[in-house]
Amino acid sequence: DVKVTQSSRYLVKRxxxxxxxxxxxxxxxxxxxWYRQDPGLGLRLIYFSYDVKMKEKGDIPEGYSVSREKKERxxxxxxxxxxxxTSMYLCATYLSGPGDxxxxxxxxxxxxxx
Amino acid sequence: xxxxxxxxxxxxxxxAETVTLSCTYDTSESNYYLxxxxxxxxxxxxxxxxQEAYKQQNATENRFSVNFQKAAKSFSLKISDSxxxxxxxxxxxxxxxxxxxxxxxxxxxxxxxA
Numbered sequence: 001d002v003k004v005t006q007s008s009r010y011l012v013k014r015x016x017x018x019x020x021x022x023x024x025x026x027x028x029x030x031x032x033x034w035y036r037q038d039p040g041l042g043l044r045l046i047y048f049s050y051d052v053k054m055k056e057k058g059d060i061p062e063g064y065s066v067s068r069e070k071k072e073r074x075x076x077x078x079x080x081x082x083x084x085x086t087s088m089y090l091c092a093t094y095l096s097g098p099g100d101x102x103x104x105x106x107x108x109x110x111x112x113x114x
Numbered sequence: 115x116x117x118x119x120x121x122x123x124x125x126x127x128x129x130a131e132t133v134t135l136s137c138t139y140d141t142s143e144s145n146y147y148l149x150x151x152x153x154x155x156x157x158x159x160x161x162x163x164x165q166e167a168y169k170q171q172n173a174t175e176n177r178f179s180v181n182f183q184k185a186a187k188s189f190s191l192k193i194s195d196s197x198x199x200x201x202x203x204x205x206x207x208x209x210x211x212x213x214x215x216x217x218x219x220x221x222x223x224x225x226x227x228a
């Protein structure tokens with residue numbers, strides 16, 4: 001089974017802090033994604049990466065950046081955290097073709113910015 | 115723009131009964147995939163069922179089946195013999211065969227009552 005591990009289940013940070021959310025997958029998947037999940041809005045794509053050092057903006061990239069130095073690890077960075085970034089963050093991966101396999105998700109990180 | 119709409123924010127069903135969750139989508143593509151994902155409370159999001167748009171036959175996975183109406187752009191999920199473990203948030207999702215981005219609906223929270 002594919003395992004997608006997010007570094008923290010719950011995280012509390014202060015406004016203005018630089019925040020790192022880490023995601024590691026163990027199945028050599030090419031594609032990795034960061035989503036934000038908010039009630040009534042579903043999942044919204046922040047950034048995705050289809051290869052090492054490659055990244056593409058999703059629908060809501062403002063205030064975020066990402067890093068993918070190794071294939072198995074995809075990091076989401078909040079450059080200067082703000083209260084409107086309080087949310088559930090989900091990391092996901094899939095192998096290659098978009099419909100060939102489903103996305104595999106991590107457990108999520110519930111981030112609170114005070 | 116491609117969109118996915120789930121018009122039922124919350125639903126409830128008695129254990130052992132059948133429930134149908136609605137989903138409509140909008141796209142100009144002819145080849146795509148549709149998914150239903152399940153997110154149990156405080157647990158990982160997992161795939162429930164997957165449908166390829168070029169297949170006319172509706173997908174089925176045990177107690178879960180879909181009613182895929184391509185012309186109407188409708189993709190509903192039927193859960194038969196509902197169980198307490200089916201209590202979860204359910205997301206309808208779409209991806210076209212040429213894309214990387216999965217589009218998610220806002221979700222339907224399903225409660226199965228004993």
